[in-house]
Amino acid sequence: MINLKISEPNPRESVREYAYRILSENILDLVLVPGAAISEKEISDVLSISRTPVREAFIRLSQEGLLEILPQRGTYVSKIDTEQIAEFKFLRITLEQAVMKLACSDFPQKLQEQLCNCLEKQSICVKKRNHEQFFIFDNMMHDIIFTGCEKSYIWKIIQEANLNYARARVLDLSSRQDEIEVLFAQHKEIVKAIITKDTSLGENIIVRHINKVISDVDDLQKQYPEFFK
Known part of the structure; x- marks a missing residue:
């Protein structure tokens, strides 16, 4: 069964x-x-x-x-569609860069505290190697950022469009020992950029963050060819 x-x-x-x-x-x-x-x-x-x-x-x-x-x-x-992931990369980078620019300009104090709390929960996941929970708090962090910029509906649209990306990301996290630490380090930089209002850091780190999984897709295809179209 x-x-x-x-x-x-x-x-x-x-x-x-x-x-x-x-x-x-x-x-x-x-x-x-x-x-x-x-x-x-x-x-x-x-x-x-x-x-x-x-x-x-x-x-x-x-x-x-x-x-x-x-x-x-x-x-x-369905197998993971790499062509859709490539298109999603364009959508995600375009929208997230714009939102990070807004977030680094003005972000509610209450939601800054929520971002810090979210990072603390991610830290626990990293220590416990709990990839599944880490992925949940990863999405929560981005949700908080979009909400703080009054763009929560756009985040909902991104979530609905990212199904292939999401599966590739889960595969990436579960198959690479150090992946969770790399992503967590990037998350800390994202939150730092928002709190310190560092727009340059914010736009730069969000692009590197999104590219991280997408750039790993070629390696994942070689490792798990049966999972990809």
Whole structure:
């Protein structure tokens, strides 16, 4: 039987939403690896739900590019698309540089404190080698920055567009021993730039930060060719 990371349904979460969330989380966290075959029956059995909400979740994930449904052949977790990652790099750098410029100019004190608290949580993750939690606090840090610049909706758009990038980043973190330390060091520089209002440092470090994972994709492809298109 297929192994999934399963949590309890959220309050007021429908069965359809629950099936989608569990599958999405498992795909993005690489519990369900790129290229893996899955079926409605086994997922419904593992989650103890009917096949209808699973089928609806499959369709939604297919529309998002995370699943590939092949008639008469089966359903597979989509492989990581490097061309989409390259396009996402342009989007992310363009938007994040603009936001960092705003953040280094004027950033709410309360959210500066939240950034520092987020760094403390990341530090604990680094010590414990907890890549999964580190990735969560990584996203939280960027969310705080965009919120502080009154651009939270733009961060939501980025999150919806970064599915291939997110999986490559999880793979990068889990396969390289020193990767978590490198990213954490960059995060500290990002927060430092905001607190000290150093626009030059902010724009420079955010580009290096985003390029870090993308520049590692070629190496990841060689190491895990079965995961990439």
